[in-house]
Amino acid sequence: MPPYRSKVRVLEKYQIIGFISSGTYGRVYKARSRTPGNKKEFAIKKFKPDKEGEVIQYTGISQSACREMALCSELSHENVIHLHEIILEDKCIYMVFEYAEHDLLQIIHYHSQNPDRRPIPETTVKSVLWQLLNGVSYLHQNWVLHRDLKPANIMVTAAGEVKIGDLGLARLFYKPIQSLYTGDKVVVTIWYRAPELLLGSKHYTTAIDTWAVGCIFAELLALRPIFKGEEAKMEKKSTVPFQRNQMQKIIEILGTPTPERWPDVRQNPEYHQLSSFKQYGDNLKAWYQQIGQTNPQGYDLLAGLLNYDPTQRLSAQQALEHPYFHEGAKLSLNAFEGQTFEYPHRRVTQEDNDISLPGTKRSGLPDDSIAGNRAKRLKEG
Amino acid sequence: MAANYWSSSQRLHWQMSREKLAEIRHNLDAQDEKAVQAYPLPSYRQLSIFFNSRTACPSQLIRLGRRMQVRQQALATAQLYVRRFYTKVPIRDTNPFLVMATCLYLALKMEECPQHIRIVVSEARSCFSDIMPAYPEKLAECEFYVISELNSYLIVHHPYRTLQELTPILNLTSEDNSTSWQVINDSCVTDLPLIYPPHIIALTAIFLSVVLKSSPSQTSLHTTAAAAAAAAAAVATNPVANVPAIPANTGGDFNGGGASTNLSGNGQGQQQNRVGRLIEWYAESKVDMEAIIDCTQEIISLYEVWESLPPQAEKVFKEQLCKMVKQRGIS
Incomplete structure (x- = not known):
């Protein structure tokens, strides 16, 4: 067949403003439409070709890229990042998303770095959490598990709308042909990983996403991750190590997971590991007070999302109906409503904004060299 | 979605x-x-x-x-x-x-x-x-x-999911189910998946598998299907009408096995009752019978082309x- 040619060319249609970030998947650029009269901004995610070499060849698109393309094309919800188009050009995949000025990691960072550590206003926390749950609920109703919810993946537009992003790990869970466990063994950034996954459960349910939402809620309140474990590295490729330190962090705050609190806990493959942990009581309330929180409904919601037992953990839909959202000031769909300050805009760099270059990672680029907490956290998180 | x-x-x-x-x-x-x-x-x-x-x-x-x-x-x-x-x-x-x-x-x-x-x-x-x-x-x-x-x-979206969901609701036997499954497989050979929603194709497959079994002595698929279509059309135009009987004659059946050995009923009458109940259920559920008839004809003519190749x-x-x-x- 004649060589494949894209009908649309990225650079003819979009002007690249700068480089935003990079990850294992590839790189993200900020761009502006060249369409006269509609100079909207976009974030263009360029997938890295599988093999990097001097001459890039077609190698077959990775399964996760296929999933992300298919799911993003199918999804349509105000709290899930909107895919504008996909361009397949010159052996590369470009996914063009709506642009979001902020993300939760950046917002949390802004507050935690602030000299007086001013907390995120409660109206903002409520609005962000409600919109996040609303998006997660939509995903779950459509049989989509996100599997990698974390602050860096939750975008917020300049208008204060929350947009769940990065569906690179997302999967449909309707009667899967293979167990969801096979394929990609490790899912969800360790700090947001649900206890059943840490204990080796092979049954992925929507509860793994709501656990992550609970962790994000806690982080919005505390301005630091609630369970900041250290990741045990894989020694052999075939075996997934038990994440002892992460489990320890959870147990220190939530207490030992007993069969009284979690009837099926013994069913987990790594249950035996728990016997070697020191016994703890439930310290979540103390933690909540210690970070300066006083709203009892907030505590109740947090405890519901961080329930050890995945079958009792609040679903996204249940959480949306929680009194926390329905007391006090009216919930706003603009997370920034009433704020007297403005968050800094997303950092966009000019040094490396040539989107047409091959997706090879070169040293000395901003993504490798941003000094300090954020870059480190991006890597770990 | x-x-x-x-x-x-x-x-x-x-x-x-x-x-x-x-x-x-x-x-x-x-x-x-x-x-x-x-x-x-x-x-x-x-x-x-x-x-x-x-x-x-x-x-x-x-x-x-x-x-x-x-x-x-x-x-x-x-x-x-x-x-x-x-x-x-x-x-x-x-x-x-x-x-x-x-x-x-x-x-x-x-x-x-x-x-x-x-x-x-x-x-x-x-x-x-x-x-x-x-x-x-x-x-x-x-x-x-x-x-x-x-x-x-x-x-x-494929019709298989609808079939699985309806199997207990419509009391389909495992034989009905597997015949329907085959008909769905065959529908992939036609343009139907581009024209009709998957549940319509599933309902057609169920309809065909039950109707065709009800006439174990059919000589030609086409006659059976035509009779089935007539029955369905009658219901579509007049939901309260009695369900016309499906002709039962001689000869082979749909799947090559003895169709009268179905699990749910031994007698011909019982089987025809099932057809009646199925058509009633379709009518009550406001299933688009025109679409079912069209799909039925498409599948039947596929079998004809098949045989004539x-x-x-x-x-x-x-x-x-x-x-x-x-x-x-x-x-």
Whole structure:
């Protein structure tokens, strides 16, 4: 067949403003439409070709890229990042998303770095959490598990709308042909990983996403991750190590997971590991007070999302109906409503904004060299 | 979306009327009339059988799928990708064997049972011979082509799910279920997945499997189906009317086995009761009976074309396609 040619060319249609970030998947650029009269901004995610070499060849698109393309094309919800188009050009995949000025990691960072550590206003926390749950609920109703919810993946537009992003790990869970466990063994950034996954459960349910939402809620309140474990590295490729330190962090705050609190806990493959942990009581309330929180409904919601037992953990839909959202000031769909300050805009760099270059990672680029907490956290998180 | 057919890309972007589909194909042919004249190919329906069918003419895609022990659902997805692709691209501009292998490779990823590209290529070569390019890069390049023409809408809804959901509700026997399953497989050989929603196809398959069994002594599928269609039409136009009896005569049955040995009823009367109850249920559920009749006719005429294909058809089709691919230099 004649060589494949894209009908649309990225650079003819979009002007690249700068480089935003990079990850294992590839790189993200900020761009502006060249369409006269509609100079909207976009974030263009360029997938890295599988093999990097001097001459890039077609190698077959990775399964996760296929999933992300298919799911993003199918999804349509105000709290899930909107895919504008996909361009397949010159052996590369470009996914063009709506642009979001902020993300939760950046917002949390802004507050935690602030000299007086001013907390995120409660109206903002409520609005962000409600919109996040609303998006997660939509995903779950459509049989989509996100599997990698974390602050860096939750975008917020300049208008204060929350947009769940990065569906690179997302999967449909309707009667899967293979167990969801096979394929990609490790899912969800360790700090947001649900206890059943840490204990080796092979049954992925929507509860793994709501656990992550609970962790994000806690982080919005505390301005630091609630369970900041250290990741045990894989020694052999075939075996997934038990994440002892992460489990320890959870147990220190939530207490030992007993069969009284979690009837099926013994069913987990790594249950035996728990016997070697020191016994703890439930310290979540103390933690909540210690970070300066006083709203009892907030505590109740947090405890519901961080329930050890995945079958009792609040679903996204249940959480949306929680009194926390329905007391006090009216919930706003603009997370920034009433704020007297403005968050800094997303950092966009000019040094490396040539989107047409091959997706090879070169040293000395901003993504490798941003000094300090954020870059480190991006890597770990 | 993914769980909901009504807001799916399949319904919003990939469902069309029969007339629209005919027009699309006419326009594709008109794009290069010279090629159409120079390279006569089997009709769309015949090609469809050649690409997809299960028995009469052991088809290419299914043969490849069987060889690789692919799950039926992934195969159905691949079949629908091929069908969608050829509503966008003139077949004479492509190497259909490469397109089939590519659609299967992509479907396997989307249905969560991926196979390595090299395996797909080598299996496709053993299946299709050297008309299939040997280099994985060709298939990977074709994948860009396919995804691009499909507008990245890769999540598809199949009738199997509706069948599974309705099996307990309609008290279908395991035999009904497997016959329906087969009819759904056969529907993938037709244009129905482009024209009708998956639940309509599932309801048609159930309807056919129950109705055809109710007349164990049928001589021709066509007569039975016509009778069934008449029965359905009667209900559609007048839901309170009594369900007409389905003629019961002599001869073979749908599946080659003894149809009267069904699990739910031993007698003919009981079986006809089941048909009656099924039609009543359809009427109460406001099922679009016109659509069911149309689908029934499509499936029946597929079986007729199948039966009428001469044994050498496969060879002839393949030669025509290979000649076209080679002479046009589009391997």
